[in-house]
Amino acid sequence: MTDTLNSIAQLVTPCCLIEKSKLQGNIARLSAHIGELGCSLRPHVKTHKSVDVTKLIENGGNVRGITVSTLQEAQHFFKHGYTDILYAVGIVPNKLATAASLIEQGCDLKIVFDNTAMAAMVIEKAAEFSCTFKVLIELDTDGHRSGIEPSSQALLDIAGLVNQSQNIELCGVMTHAGESYSCFTHEEQLAMARQERDLTLLAAERLRAAGLECRVLSIGSTPTAFAIDDLTGITEVRAGVYAFFDLVMAGLNVCDVKDVAISVLASVIGHQTEKHWAITDAGWMAMSRDRGTANHPTDQGYGLVCDITGKALTDYIVNDANQEHGIIRHRDAKQPMNYDAFSLASMVRILPNHACSTAAQFSHYYLVDEGKVIEKWHVTRGW
Structure with missing residues (x-):
């Protein structure tokens, strides 16, 4: 509701405005692109943190669950009916109680980690709970921040630890091509998108060759999501800022x-x-x-x-x-x-x-x- 306000000039400043037609257009653009490539979107709700915006994204089609950046976001969206949730920030043991509470209420929550030491600590703590924690291993496909190299022995070491655990289930791998925010041309963004995809496929191949589970291959950033031309083998694409866009995206020529x-x-x-x-x-x-x-x-x-x-x-x-x-x-x-x-x-x-x-x-x-x-x-x- 608008509290009877109908004119922008009546609003108390500063406040945040969202243009409906632009929001809908941005959502439709990526939804159509990913749909044409035969893949699904797992939108990152950290940009807007809004159930109302997420509903519009769902209406755009090709949506498979949501991505969150905090467990508070996970709790909020679960309360509003969203059950398929990826918490895309590395977990630590003292957050498992909150994660367990969500899982025990019926939330299909996935958590992530990217090193053997943390995996071991999480596995040890997970034994205190009766639920099973689903995990994606985070990959570093561009040297930007977190994750392990897809060609590393550490990938198999982490997966092996998880495979031996009674309370942790390995679901797959995920990555974020954050270095795409330094790519100013479509050609650069396409090269980064293909690199992100190919290295994720490599990780999955290595896990499967070792007899380990890898049914989820989750990639994404807004620049690479728009640039990618083939998503064969990838199960989902994550992006968030595309719904609103901003001056950084305009500066990268991802939008106007x-x-x-x-x-x-x-x-x-x-x-x-x-x-x-x-x-x-x-x-x-x-x-x-x-x-x-x-x-x-x-x-x-x-x-x-x-x-x-x-x-x-x-x-x-x-x-x-x-x-x-x-x-x-x-x-x-x-x-x-x-x-x-x-x-x-x-x-x-x-x-x-x-x-x-x-x-x-x-x-x-x-x-x-x-x-x-x-x-x-x-x-x-x-x-």
Whole structure:
């Protein structure tokens, strides 16, 4: 419900807006692409943390369960009827009680780890519970962060430990091609997508050759999900930010700026005319401190400024941010501000660098369509 609000101008700032038509278009684009390749999506809900957004993604088709980044998210979505859940962050023993509680209530929860020492600790702790924990081994297919190399002996060592356990079931492997966030062309993204796929297939082949289970092959990132051209042998693709998109994705040419569905509505609260600044009430507590475009050909500062209708004012960015103050200026610091576009008490929208970190600053979103507020969507937060 919208608490009787129907005009964006009535909203108290800063707040988070989601454009319905853009959201639906973004969802449909990836759903169709993955469907054409004969595979399934396991959307990562960490971007939006919203049951309402997830329902739209389900309606788009080709969905096989969800991915979460916290057990709190798992609990929230399970409460709302989602049972097939991958917790895609390495587990530690003291989180198994929460995981066990979900499993015992009927949740088909999968956990992950990526080294023999942690596997041994988890296996030891798992013996305290009566349920079976399903596990995916995390692979490193691009040197970006977590995971083990698909060609390593460690892969077979971990799988062997799991295979000997009474309370752990090996389901397969998963990976995240995070290095794709450094790929600026389709050709680079396609090469990374194929590398992610091929190394995952290699890991699965090695496990099966050793007589071990590997029925789930889970890969994904938003850039590689859109770039991939063949998913033969892969069972699911994970992506999250594609639903909202953001300036990082636009900077990588995965989408266009006009596709970004999320924005922060802010009010102009002051002018610093001698510095050619306009000040808003949306600082880094609203936008986040993410500077994901800093190394891009076009640096978008802390966000790209739009007018209240969502039209990009491409010459203006949030150049700096304090906790509750955003500082707007021309891209060329020597250029004067057009204060007619930033009159006191007027409103602007700001497109974020990283949708996940900006969305996480808010307890709810306002869904908007053709300049009207049509829904207020609550989200979950925390760990």
